[in-house]
Amino acid sequence: LVPRRAGIPFYSTVTxxxxxxxxxxxxxxxxxxxxxxRFDRALNRLRxxxxxxFVEISAHPVLSMPLTDGSADRGGIVxxxxxxRSGGMAQLFRNL
Incomplete structure (x- = not known):
């Protein structure tokens, strides 16, 4: 596999x-x-x-709280x- 130019910006939690x-x-x-x-740095750049x-796409929303805490002062929505144990399209639609 060879990395290539992304179609959308990629905010790195490494750098x-x-x-x-x-x-x-x-x-x-x-x-x-x-x-x-360095989730904080990537989030600050995004803000x-x-x-x-912000939509957390994962099997379980473990980053929702840090996202909420990190974006609340500017009215962020997470x-x-x-x-x-509650996956599938019904859960996704309920959250959206």
Whole structure:
């Protein structure tokens, strides 16, 4: 697999910066596993360019609380997608 330019901006929780996607190689993903997660930096970058609605797409919304805490001062909105033992389209539509 070879990384290529992304069609949309990629906000890295490794660096806290925006990536064009070309640097998302094996070394990057190894850093992702070994280094501290800088979710705060990525979230701040997103907020700084005007993003305020966040949808957590995962099997269980473990980041909803940090997203809510990190975006509440600017009126951010956070919704989950699925929930443990309550997945499927019905749960997704309920959250949306």
């Amino acid at each position: 806290g910066e925006v990536s064009d996607g070309t640097g998302l190689d094996g070394a990057y993903w190894c850093r992702n596993l070994r280094e501290p997660v 700084d360019v005007g993003h305020g609605v 919704v989950g997608s699925l929930a443990r």
